[in-house]
Amino acid sequence: MIKAKVVSKEILAKDIVQLRLTPNHWEDWQPGAHLDITLPNGMERQYSLVPCDNGQYAIAVLKESDSRGGSLCIHDDVQVGTELQLSAPKSKFSLQQDGRAILMSAGIGITPLMSIADALHAANIPLDFRYAFRAPDQAAYLNWLATRPWADACQQHISSEGTRLDIAKTLQDLQPDAHVYACGPSAFLEPIEAAMSAQNCLDRLHVEYFSNKELELSGSDFIVHLAQSGGEVKVGEQETILTALQREGYDPMYSCEDGVCGSCILPLVEGEAEHRDKFLTDEEQASQSELAICCSRAKNNSITIDF
Numbered sequence: 001m002i003k004a005k006v007v008s009k010e011i012l013a014k015d016i017v018q019l020r021l022t023p024n025h026w027e028d029w030q031p032g033a034h035l036d037i038t039l040p041n042g043m044e045r046q047y048s049l050v051p052c053d054n055g056q057y058a059i060a061v062l063k064e065s066d067s068r069g070g071s072l073c074i075h076d077d078v079q080v081g082t083e084l085q086l087s088a089p090k091s092k093f094s095l096q097q098d099g100r101a102i103l104m105s106a107g108i109g110i111t112p113l114m115s116i117a118d119a120l121h122a123a124n125i126p127l128d129f130r131y132a133f134r135a136p137d138q139a140a141y142l143n144w145l146a147t148r149p150w151a152d153a154c155q156q157h158i159s160s161e162g163t164r165l166d167i168a169k170t171l172q173d174l175q176p177d178a179h180v181y182a183c184g185p186s187a188f189l190e191p192i193e194a195a196m197s198a199q200n201c202l203d204r205l206h207v208e209y210f211s212n213k214e215l216e217l218s219g220s221d222f223i224v225h226l227a228q229s230g231g232e233v234k235v236g237e238q239e240t241i242l243t244a245l246q247r248e249g250y251d252p253m254y255s256c257e258d259g260v261c262g263s264c265i266l267p268l269v270e271g272e273a274e275h276r277d278k279f280l281t282d283e284e285q286a287s288q289s290e291l292a293i294c295c296s297r298a299k300n301n302s303i304t305i306d307f
């Protein structure tokens with residue numbers, strides 16, 4: 001684990017702060033990368049890196065109204081001088097080095113797309129950057145955007161001013177060499193996925209969910225068999241595999257509990273999963289070789305996981 005000290009905490013917009021961190025070991029990072037950060041309250045959360053000086057990391061955090069403790073802890077308890085534990089930077093996005101790019105972000109979902117836009121522009125990829133937000137006082141990095149060499153390619157879509165982003169129109173008749181990079185909550189990303197799917201080009205969509213508020217966790221009860229210990233645990237209608245394991249004293253890895261971060265993914269040994277996460281790709285879900293235990297369930301009466 002890397003240790004890092006918070007060296008600045010700055011309010012960027014309503015309910016959004018930026019932290020700059022000085023780690024004891026700095027690694028360069030790929031566009032769109034994030035850090036796993038262990039907070040003072042013991043929770044682990046993922047935050048996208050935003051461009052800053054080498055030797056430091058910067059993240060921006062929205063205070064979520066229904067926070068389970070991650071964003072609240074950063075806003076209320078993390079101050080200049082606080083020491084945090086970090087993973088090395090990790091990246092889920094893979095950037096195409098040809099064609100053109102449409103970048104679509106909603107709210108704080110702009111953060112991973114900032115470094116991606118810089119990298120694509122440096123690779124001479126034509127950009128169409130859409131930044132959707134509710135109101136100007138709730139939008140981070142407007143000044144930063146205005147300084148970019150690709151600033152002319154950025155359009156702001158401001159709900160309070162009646163210029164809401166029309167996703168279907170933006171993506172209709174997608175050019176064959178266009179790739180789409182998108183980040184935001186599920187209500188923003190699902191219509192993007194639907195529009196890309198309707199044109200049979202999901203393979204050109206690169207997404208990162210930062211929350212999955214519509215996630216339905218309940219379902220029929222089932223038995224989860226544990227391949228490593230030989231034990232079995234009943235998962236009740238209102239439980240997840242994760243919470244059922246915790247009830248029985250097990251301590252599996254997890255982080256977001258929203259099906260978006262991938263921390264809780266475990267190999268599936270037997271049985272079929274009803275996948276509910278937004279982390280695994282369609283192909284990975286169809287292969288039935290792993291599942292996210294914070295949200296996915298057994299399709300039938302039982303399932304065996306490698307735990």
Ligand code: FES
Nearest residue numbers: 255257262264294
């Ligand atoms: S804990 Fe994040 S996907 Fe399960």
